[in-house]
Amino acid sequence: xxxxxxxxxxxxxxxxxxxxxxxxxxxxxxxxxxxxxxxxxxxxxxxxxxxxxxxxxxxxxxxxxxxxxxxxxxxxxxxxxxxxxxxxxxxxxxxxxxxxxxxxxxxxxxxxxxxxxxxxxxxxxxxxxxxxxxxxxxxxxxxxxxxxxxxxxxxxxxxxxxxxxxxxxxxxxxxxxxxxxxxxxxxxxxxxxxxxxxxxxxxxxxxxxxxxxxxxxxxxxxxxxxxxxxxxxxxxxxxxxxxxxxxxxxxxxxxxxxxxxxxxxxxxxxxxxxxxxxxxxxxxxxxxxxxxxxxxxxxxxxxxxxxxxxxxxxxxxxxxxxxxxxxxxxxxxxxxxxxxxxxxxxxxxxxxxxxxxxxxxxxxxxxxxxxxxxxxxxxxxxxxxxxxxxxxxxxxxxxxxxxxxxxxxxxxxxxxxxxxxxxxxxxxxxxxxxxxxxxxxxxxxxxxxxxxxxxxxxxxxxxxxxxxxxxxxxxxxxxxx
Amino acid sequence: xxxxxxxxxxxxxxxxxxxxxxxxxxxxxxxxxxxxxxxxxxxxxxxxxxxxxxxxxxxxxxxxxxxxxxxxxxxxxxxxxxxxxxxxxxxxxxxxxxxxxxxxxxxxxxxxxxxxxxxxxxxxxxxxxxxxxxxxxxxxxxxxxxxxxxxxxxxxxxxxxxxxxxxxxxxxxxxxxxxxxxxxxxxxxxxxxxxxxxxxxxxxxxxxxxxxxxxxxxxxxxxxxxxxxxxxxxxxxxxxxxxxxxxxxxxxxxxxxxxxxxxxxxxxxxxxxxxxxxxxxxxxxxxxxxxxxxxxxxxxxxxxxxxxxxxxxxxxxxxxxxxxxxxxxx
Numbered sequence: 001x002x003x004x005x006x007x008x009x010x011x012x013x014x015x016x017x018x019x020x021x022x023x024x025x026x027x028x029x030x031x032x033x034x035x036x037x038x039x040x041x042x043x044x045x046x047x048x049x050x051x052x053x054x055x056x057x058x059x060x061x062x063x064x065x066x067x068x069x070x071x072x073x074x075x076x077x078x079x080x081x082x083x084x085x086x087x088x089x090x091x092x093x094x095x096x097x098x099x100x101x102x103x104x105x106x107x108x109x110x111x112x113x114x115x116x117x118x119x120x121x122x123x124x125x126x127x128x129x130x131x132x133x134x135x136x137x138x139x140x141x142x143x144x145x146x147x148x149x150x151x152x153x154x155x156x157x158x159x160x161x162x163x164x165x166x167x168x169x170x171x172x173x174x175x176x177x178x179x180x181x182x183x184x185x186x187x188x189x190x191x192x193x194x195x196x197x198x199x200x201x202x203x204x205x206x207x208x209x210x211x212x213x214x215x216x217x218x219x220x221x222x223x224x225x226x227x228x229x230x231x232x233x234x235x236x237x238x239x240x241x242x243x244x245x246x247x248x249x250x251x252x253x254x255x256x257x258x259x260x261x262x263x264x265x266x267x268x269x270x271x272x273x274x275x276x277x278x279x280x281x282x283x284x285x286x287x288x289x290x291x292x293x294x295x296x297x298x299x300x301x302x303x304x305x306x307x308x309x310x311x312x313x314x315x316x317x318x319x320x321x322x323x324x325x326x327x328x329x330x331x332x333x334x335x336x337x338x339x340x341x342x343x344x345x346x347x348x349x350x351x352x353x354x355x356x357x358x359x360x361x362x363x364x365x366x367x368x369x370x371x372x373x374x375x376x377x378x379x380x381x382x383x384x385x386x387x388x389x390x391x392x393x394x395x396x397x398x399x400x401x402x403x404x405x406x407x408x409x410x411x412x413x414x415x416x417x418x419x420x421x422x423x424x425x426x427x428x429x430x431x432x433x434x435x436x437x438x439x440x441x442x443x444x445x446x447x448x449x450x451x452x453x454x455x456x457x458x459x460x461x462x463x464x465x466x467x468x469x470x471x472x473x474x475x476x477x478x479x480x481x
Numbered sequence: 482x483x484x485x486x487x488x489x490x491x492x493x494x495x496x497x498x499x500x501x502x503x504x505x506x507x508x509x510x511x512x513x514x515x516x517x518x519x520x521x522x523x524x525x526x527x528x529x530x531x532x533x534x535x536x537x538x539x540x541x542x543x544x545x546x547x548x549x550x551x552x553x554x555x556x557x558x559x560x561x562x563x564x565x566x567x568x569x570x571x572x573x574x575x576x577x578x579x580x581x582x583x584x585x586x587x588x589x590x591x592x593x594x595x596x597x598x599x600x601x602x603x604x605x606x607x608x609x610x611x612x613x614x615x616x617x618x619x620x621x622x623x624x625x626x627x628x629x630x631x632x633x634x635x636x637x638x639x640x641x642x643x644x645x646x647x648x649x650x651x652x653x654x655x656x657x658x659x660x661x662x663x664x665x666x667x668x669x670x671x672x673x674x675x676x677x678x679x680x681x682x683x684x685x686x687x688x689x690x691x692x693x694x695x696x697x698x699x700x701x702x703x704x705x706x707x708x709x710x711x712x713x714x715x716x717x718x719x720x721x722x723x724x725x726x727x728x729x730x731x732x733x734x735x736x737x738x739x740x741x742x743x744x745x746x747x748x749x750x751x752x753x754x755x756x757x758x759x760x761x762x763x764x765x766x767x768x769x770x771x772x773x774x775x776x777x778x779x780x781x782x783x784x785x786x787x788x789x790x791x792x793x794x795x796x797x798x799x800x801x802x803x804x805x806x807x808x809x810x811x
Contacts, residue, residue, distance in 0.1 A: 246740060370731065
C-alpha cells in the first residue's frame with residue numbers, strides 16, 4: 001500500500017509521537033515516580049482521571065505502542081521502496097551533459113572558448129583540488145562531491161531499525177531492578193522487573209555488600225559513593241570482588257551492578273547499655289532520627305556522616321527551636337542526667353541498580369549507525385558538468401573563438417556556498433580565457449538570483465531526492481526523484 | 482570567580498549588547514549600512530573571543546570541564562550562538578541575522594547574570610557528574626540548541642521577507658511569552674502550574690494562529706530572494722543542529738547506561754529531548770515534501786524553537802525537573 005510508505009504518513013506519525021511523548025514528559029509516570037507522586041501533584045480526583053486515561057503510564061499504553069508499531073511499518077516500507085534502492089543508484093555512472101542540458105541547471109554559465117582541451121584539464125585540476133571526483137569523456141566532464149552523503153538516509157534508517165531490534169531483544173530477554181542494601185546485606189535478583197513476554201532466566205548467584213562509604217568534598221558535599229561487593233555462588237564460594245562507585249559498575253555473567261544512590265539508614269544507640277535502633281531520615285545534607293519522650297517533647301539525633309559526631313537535640317512543643325544537649329561518637333558517650341547514651345554504629349545503605357541487557361550490543365551498533373547516518377546528512381552532494389562544444393545552431397550567436405565552454409552544476413544543500421564555488425571557477429576561467437566584461441560570455445547569475453532559481457526546485461533534500469538524471473529520465477535541473 | 486574570568490565575561494556580555502545596537506543602527510542608516518555592519522561584526526568577534534577566554538579561564542580555575550550548571554551552560558549557549566552567527570555571516574554574507582543573534586546572546590548573558598551567586602561560584606560536582614561522559618554528552622546538546630534557536634530566528638526573517646507579517650508577529654509574541662514564563666519560573670516564586678499553562682497555552686494558540694494566518698501576505702514587503710536565502714540559512718542551521726542533538730541524546734544514553742544501567746528511563750528531560758528530535762525529524766521529512774512551502778517550514782522551525790526552549794530551560798524553571806535537575810537552583 002503506497003500510503004504506508006508515504007512521507008506524509010511519516011510526518012503525521014512523528015507529530016503524534018512527539019505530542020504523546022510531550023504529555024508523558026509533562027505528567028509524572030508511575031513506572032518512574034510512583035503513584036503517590038501523581039496523587040501529590042494533581043490531587044486524588046485528577047490523579048484518578050489521569051490514571052484511568054492511561055496518561056500516567058503512557059509509554060506502555062496501547063496508543064503509544066500503536067504509534068511505534070505504525071512508525072516501524074512506515075519506516076520499513078519507506079526504506080524498502082525508496083531509501084534502500086538508492087544504494088543501487090550510487091553504482092550508476094553519471095551522464096555527460098551537453099550544452100543545452102547544462103544550460104538548464106540551477107547554476108550555469110557559457111563562456112566563449114577555443115576548442116582547446118587544456119581548458120578542460122585546467123577545470124579538472126581545479127575541481128579535483130576541491131575534493132571533486134572527475135570523469136572525462138571527449139570534450140565533456142562530470143564532477144561529483146559528497147557522494148557518501150547520499151548514504152545518510154539509508155544508514156540512519158538501518159540504525160533505527162537495528163535499534164528497534166535491540167530494544168526488542170532486551171525486552172524479551174533482559175531484566176533490571178533497584179534495591180537499597182545495608183552493609184553486610186545481600187542483593188539477589190528474585191524481585192527484578194521484566195516484560196510480560198519474557199523468555200530470559202535469572203542468575204542463581206548473589207552479591208554481598210561488604211562495606212559502603214561516602215567520600216566528601218571539604219565543604220561537606222558528597223564527592224563519591226563507594227561500595228565493596230563480592231559475587232557469591234549459591235554454595236557460598238566467592239566468585240568476584242570489586243569496589244564500585246558512581247560511573248564505575250561491576251559486571252559479572254552478563255549482569256551489571258551500579259552504584260545508584262547512597263544514604264544513612266539507621267543509628268544503633270544504647271541507653272545505659274540497653275540497645276535501640278533509630279531509623280534515620282534525610283533532612284537536606286543531614287540525617288535525623290526522632291525519639292518521642294512524651295506527648296510534648298522529643299529527642300532528635302542529627303548526623304551528617306559516618307565519621308562525624310551525633311548531635312542530640314531536645315524539642316518541646318512550647319519551644320521555638322530545638323536545643324542542643326550533647327554530642328557523641330562511637331568512642332565518646334554522652335551523659336544526659338542519669339542516662340548514658342552511646343553511639344554503637346551508624347549504619348549506611350547503598351542503593352544498587354542492576355540490569356541484564358542482552359540486546360545492548362545490538363543497540364550500540366544501532367547508535368553507531370544513527371550517528372554516522374545523521375553526520376553524513378550534513379555533507380552536501382554536488383555535481384558539476386562542463387562541456388566544450390560549438391554553437392548549437394546557426395541562429396545561435398557565433399562565439400568569437402569558435403566554441404563555447406558550458407559549465408553548470410547543482411547542490412541542494414549549502415546552495416550559496418556552491419554558488420560561490422562555481423563563481424570562483426568561472427572567474428578564473430574568464431582569466432584563463434582572457435574574457436573581458438564586454439565579451440560574449442553569458443554570466444553566471446548573482447547569488448540572490450541563483451538562490452531564487454534554486455528555490456523553484458520541487459525537491460529540497462538532495463539526500464532523499466537526488467537520483468542520477470539518466471536513471472530517473474528527468475532533466476537534472478528538476479532534481480526529480 | 483576570578484577577576485580575570487569576570488572581566489572576560491563582562492566584556493563578552495557588553496560586546497553582545499553593543500553589537501546588537503550597532504546592527505540595529507545599520508538598518509536605520511542606509512548610507513552607513515556597510516560600515517556599521519562591519520563594526521557590529523567586529524564587536525561580535527571581540528565578544529566571541531572574550532567569551533572563549535572566559536570559558537577557558539573558568540575551566541582552568543575550576544580544574545574541570547566548565548559545563549556543569551545552568552550558568553555555565555548559558556555561557557556555552559551564548560558562545561555557540563555568537564560563533565554560529567559569525568560562521569553563517571562568513572558563508573552567506575548575511576547581516577539581518579546579526580542583531581537577532583546578538584540579542585539572543587545578550588538575553589542569555591542577562592539571564593545568567595541574574596542567577597544567584599551559587600551559580601556563578603565554582604562549586605564541587607555532585608557524584609553523578611564526575612565522569613568524562615559529561616564533556617562528551619553536554620556540549621553537542623548546548624550547541625544544537627543554539628543552532629535551533631538560530632534556525633527559528635532565521636525562519637522569522639524568512640517570514641518577514643515573505644511578507645507574512647501577521648504570522649511573524651504572532652510567532653514573536655509567542656516566543657516572548659514563553660521566554661517570560663521561563664524567566665518568571667527561574668527568578669520568582671510564581672505558581673509553576675500557572676507558568677506551565679502560560680507556556681503551553683501561548684505556544685498552542687500562537688502556533689495555530691500563525692499557521693491559520695499564513696496566507697495573509699503584505700505584498701509590498703515581499704522579497705522572494707531574501708526569503709529564500711533565509712530559508713536556506715534556517716535549513717543549514719537545522720542540518721548542523723540535528724546531528725548534534727542526535728549525538729547528544731545517544732551519548733547521554735551511553736552515559737546513563739554506564740552510570741545507572743539503563744540508556745533510557747523516560748526521564749522528563751530525556752523525553753523532551755526526544756520530542757525536540759522528533760519535531761526536527763518531521764522538519765527534515767517535510768523538507769522533501771514538495772507541497773510544503775518555505776513559510777510553513779519556517780513555522781515548523783518556530784515550533785522547534787519553542788520545544789528547544791522548553792527542553793533547555795523550561796523543564797527546570799517550570800518545575801518539571803527529573804534526573805536532569807543539575808541546572809536547578811531553587
